[in-house]
Amino acid sequence: PAAAADEPGTPQGPRAPLHGAAGRPAAPPAGAQPAAVTRTEIIDRAKTWVAAKVPYSMTAYWSDGYRQDCSGFVSMAWKLPANEWTGSLATVADRITKEELAPGDILLFHNASDPQEGSHVVIFGGWTDGTHTAYTAYEQTPPHTRRLDTPYAYWNNSAKYLPYRYKGVTAGKASTAGAGETVPEAAGPASHGVAGYPGRAMFGPGADNPYVTRLGRQLVRKGFGTHYTKGPGPRWGEADRRGVQAFQRAQGWRGGAADGHPGPETWRRLFS
Incomplete structure (x- = not known):
């Protein structure tokens, strides 16, 4: 500004x-x-x-x-x-x-x-x-x-x-996940029984990896990709966060449960 x-x-x-x-x-x-x-x-x-x-x-x-x-x-x-x-x-x-x-x-x-x-x-x-x-x-x-x-x-x-x-x-992962979910230290790709969930550290400021692309493409498929001005890519950005937040709010979540950062439950619902 x-x-x-x-x-x-x-x-x-x-x-x-x-x-x-x-x-x-x-x-x-x-x-x-x-x-x-x-x-x-x-x-x-x-x-x-x-x-x-x-x-x-x-x-x-x-x-x-x-x-x-x-x-x-x-x-x-x-x-x-x-x-x-x-x-x-x-x-x-x-x-x-x-x-x-x-x-x-x-x-x-x-x-x-x-x-x-x-x-x-x-x-x-x-x-x-x-x-x-x-x-x-x-x-x-x-x-x-x-x-x-x-x-x-x-x-x-x-x-x-x-x-x-x-x-x-x-370099460890924090213990707090998005959408009000709690993830143990060093949660792995299949933690919490959620197949494919890579852990909170893969998403957020500075993240640049294939999981961000996969997340964005799924948001588009589910109808929550309106914030993208170009195709989803591997670098986490505000369009990703806003898309995730819109999806979380569609689940009826509010406040900290809809912060735009995907935890295992967000991931499970998004890819189910």
């Missing part, structure tokens, strides 16, 4: 412990190892703030204990034991290249000379197309958390945004 080209400032709070009803836990000791988290978990955690439209604040803390600014949002999505800030997130991450970016990584701009001027961080959710000129960003910015297709690397100060990968990210 044109309005997004002139982004509001994103002042942030300093590094701080998690907050909550139980008080302020002590910050973890220096050198503490980051907790493991999957890419799917990172994106799913980010989506919870998007859905809740968490208001932006550099001083307030959400019910999960994380500060409601851009770096607190990343700390939450990465399941960090404390609220980091743009000046410390790189200490729990590794610098990567643009070509290596995958869902759950971040694009970080820390203005060391004036941290309150321009510093910002967003979560990379996957490329929007094969040109790699735009991507889906999950970010905490005024007035509240959002998910928005964004030009690479960002709307402004683009050259100053650098890609990083959380040191604790793992």
Whole structure:
């Protein structure tokens, strides 16, 4: 959107412990190892703030204990034991290249000379197309958390945004599936007795595989392919999600049960 080209400032709070009803836990000791988290978990955690439209604040803390600014949002999505800030997130991450970016990584701009001027961080959710000129960003910015297709690397100060990968990210599958379904860790192609279901990790931002094509073609056959402007392909996109969501709603599902991400029950019904 044109309005997004002139982004509001994103002042942030300093590094701080998690907050909550139980008080302020002590910050973890220096050198503490980051907790493991999957890419799917990172994106799913980010989506919870998007859905809740968490208001932006550099001083307030959400019910999960994380500060409601851009770096607190990343700390939450990465399941960090404390609220980091743009000046410390790189200490729990590794610098990567643009070509290596995958869902759950971040694009970080820390203005060391004036941290309150321009510093910002967003979560990379996957490329929007094969040109790699735009991507889906999950970010905490005024007035509240959002998910928005964004030009690479960002709307402004683009050259100053650098890609990083959380040191604790793992390649495993998350335990939560689409349509309110629960999938065990490392669910296989025939998990839950659903023949051919490849697992949740095959679908979502950044996914690029034959299962996405198969899903899209079946949506077309079932009459839920109206969102495609061209034939379904192997790269997951918004047309796939909206098609799946339309199918889920046709089953009578609502809310989180119709989030557009196929779990085993969605797959079973779609291919039955």
